[in-house]
Amino acid sequence: MGVFSKKKEVAHDNGESQAPRKGRKLGAIGTIFASGSAMFADGYSNAAMSPVLTILSREDMYGPWLVGGERNKSLLAAMVFAGMVTGQLSFGWVSDKIGRKFAMFLCTAIIFVFSILAACSAGPTPQVLINCLIAFRFFLGIGLGGEYPSGSVAAAEATEHNEVGKKKQQRLFIWATNSQLDLAFTVAWLVALALYKIFGDNHLRAVWRGTLLLGAIPPLLLLIARMFMEEPDAYKKNSMRHTRIPYWLIIKRYWLKLAAVSIVWFIYNWVTYPFGIYSGTIVEKAVGKNPSLYQTLAWGALVNSFYVPGTIVGSFISDFIGPKYTMIFGLLMQAVFGFAMSGAYNRLVPENGQGGSIAGFAVMYGIFLAFGEVGPGNNLGLLASKSVGPTAARGQLYGIAAAIGKVGAFIGTYTFPYIQKRFDTKGYFVQNTGLFWVGSALAVFSATITFFGVHNIKPDHMIEEDAAFREYLAANGFDVSQMGEPGHREGDVADDVVSSGAVPRDADVYEHDEKK
Template structure:
């Protein structure tokens, strides 16, 4: 034990079945199916807001470019309006990652929801001083930054709470439910955003885009508002009640020593995924507009974008079920998905001169759609799952927040990189469309190799990780008796690390 305690994750393999089951698993909680499931929904489904508010800015960007051609093109607004949300999201992930571990999962999530509501509303009503276009664009950029802070809280507070709540669900379904109410929500929102943009432009007409872009942003207020009541009713997850470090001194040095390597791998994979996924998603409308030509009506490029975004859904839904298969699991699913995406990306880059023709736009959308679907099948579905289940509950919010923040930095970098690659190609339209796929596909193979360095993730990984982490802390002289919100941890007379059990909790042993 002493040698294992030197800080290498995954060396504690002696965890018995009884140790895991004593930690409040589904067999020991007297709750109905809905009582177990609705916290998963309430915690995770808020990522629908992330998907909608991030994806709708693509069509809004295109509208603003048409409304203010000189002001928009000659300013930094085109890049900033699209990308500034990511900067705010990074701040929100780090901030709420800390508060969700050291204060409360519930109230961190509730606060982030309020921020989203306020700044989604302000962004809808953006108005610059004196009514100038430049002032309007600057106001929108500022509001989008603070909106990103609220969205950032959805990850370390919402997704982490969702992962912990799935621990009370039946084995063999936990990964599926986590994915259905996290990544599937984001991808569903991508499709909804594309549909909303198309319908709004058709209804208002292209002569009233000033109304259309505000309506598109305003609809983004509805999703977080619909979850407000459920989030107010939430209780802290059982795992957080048992393992929280909120009332204990955080052993930072031991944590860094134990998790630095694993966190680095997860973060790099997330960086690569977001680099491709978000940058391609934001500029998808522009790519289609170029393929269709300048004379095509705006609604037509938006309509093609619906089909393009629809390809996210089969990928993420298939990944949700595959991740629970005993022969697969999150790690293998992630690796296979990202490797296949790299292959398709290189094929697409090679065929781009043929695909880059208006008469072949259907072929472009189908191949590009398969590229996006594989990204969701692998890393889209599973990177958040990996981040939430490869660390102990006491520091899960910060661990997840750091990994997700580095991912968003990848999205931010990808948005600028894609724009720079296209500009560097000059008048060569083939190079402008092809070069981003060369870059994305190369990075996909790098990510596939890194996945092999991750540990196995099973149905009870969260419980095992908590037991292993307690053993590690104890072996290094840390007092674990104050862990848990109610300080219910105990140490037995024979020196075994006890299990933190919430008080007033009726436990039924079926074994």
């Protein structure tokens, strides 16, 4: 153990040192949440489109312009994902070569501006209004997508800090990212329901515009919080901001891990986003003919609330058995409930609309969605940020995996109405259960890919991987001396002075000293 490590042990017995240590711990946790909480804006913006589509589809709103207009419906729901793919791919490079903080701040500003513009969409005809809404949601998607390779990556790097317990690393990342996203799904429906209760049927414009406008509040708060952030220590020590990135060496080392996570993410988003965005439509069918708008919004809020317990319970399982096996467990349980719900559909929702149990249907549908969060919802971002690449290229590799996932979301939301329409021609049972058969089968397929293609990770995986990556580069003749920021590189004079005990070092530095 190093000299400073012995000082650290003595300091633990000194009551005066407890306050600074608690401050460092709170600071580390605060950094995790400030980095990852933009996922709330992602979840809110996507989930809000379901009640908004439900409101816009009412004939007494803007006439029959959207009713039966599958193209408008599909573009409204899916265009944000096209923007997200653009943001994920472009901001991956920005995050790695310019900095995590700059990328996060710019993304948050984009989300804030275009959330407001989307809520203010207008035009001389309904179609012009919808065209504005589609365009603004595309640009909103760029900001949302950029958060994945910047904010989520920074949150993952902040979890592997000396002040964060090793048994809490995975759950803290999940709470700061996917749990925020899932909470937003519930909040979006509750906001729409509350606004409907306030304004009523005579002011539906205020309901859908207000639902979108309130999505600008979370990024505004994040803009303020991120002004006081610094770059993660892992980025300071291992980035390639001042040297070229050896892409070919990176591809040779990480392509298989990247491919496996990307395929599972594609399938998961292809299933999950349409089921979430169109949950109002699905529940509306189950409630019966001509449900009130209040019924549709209330049942949609109930169903989406199941995301939250799914992500919270699953976060503890991820720390206990690891992200890989938690993901397999969640996928298989999702398939079980999906098949069970399909088989029992006629008992839960009879064809004549009499009897049955809409509550039973909503609960089973909610559990189906919840297990998706226990598994891939929680762990795909975790695995993509921690296992598919080193700090030097983490933003770009994570961005590629997330972009492939969002392509799945785009395809799913765009094709969902057409698939649903095709099932409608196959009889009552198939038209209402076909989508669940498809979703459950894909969950089993995803679990299989995860078992054979995804590696489990342990605490401090990124620290160990960065060290192994340096050795790999050096063995292949790459000069690693320029990796990291000046003053944080291996062998810098500043580090030598710190190691002598003349000045204190960061917690994660003396942890490395302890390992030596």
